[in-house]
Amino acid sequence: MTQPADTISLHPEPLDLASALDAVADERSGATNVFVGTTRRYTGGRETESLTYEAYEPMAVAEIGRIVEEARSRWDILHCAVQHRLGIVGNGEASIVIAVSTRHRSDAFEACRFLIDMIKQRVPIWKRESWSDGTSEWIGGERP
Numbered sequence: 001m002t003q004p005a006d007t008i009s010l011h012p013e014p015l016d017l018a019s020a021l022d023a024v025a026d027e028r029s030g031a032t033n034v035f036v037g038t039t040r041r042y043t044g045g046r047e048t049e050s051l052t053y054e055a056y057e058p059m060a061v062a063e064i065g066r067i068v069e070e071a072r073s074r075w076d077i078l079h080c081a082v083q084h085r086l087g088i089v090g091n092g093e094a095s096i097v098i099a100v101s102t103r104h105r106s107d108a109f110e111a112c113r114f115l116i117d118m119i120k121q122r123v124p125i126w127k128r129e130s131w132s133d134g135t136s137e138w139i140g141g142e143r144p
Contacts, residue, residue, distance in 0.1 A: 019083075021034065047133075070114075070118070081097070082098050127139045
């Protein structure tokens, strides 16, 4: 289970970087690291129109919570906020925001990198890439 200070959310609205930063603010913190994943226009030479994210939300939130706990066991995390977008995400829009506050910068950098890597590997959030030629494909395997 995550610490009460952690916030994890999945939603179809645009992500709110300011609220993620507010969620991890702490006067004990000497470092805050933020990762923002965005939809890029070109992937492998193909023009991306948009990404669509789907999730089994209860399982996804629970798995993100487990990943946050793993990060807490490795680094001295004060607060953590994870927001992931669901639905259609256009070019240049954020699909994920991760904010971590720690006492020292090395912990903040390392924890944030661990969180994004593990979320992409383990969390049941599926991504469909739609290209400008009208075709689309589920990335990382078919959606169950």
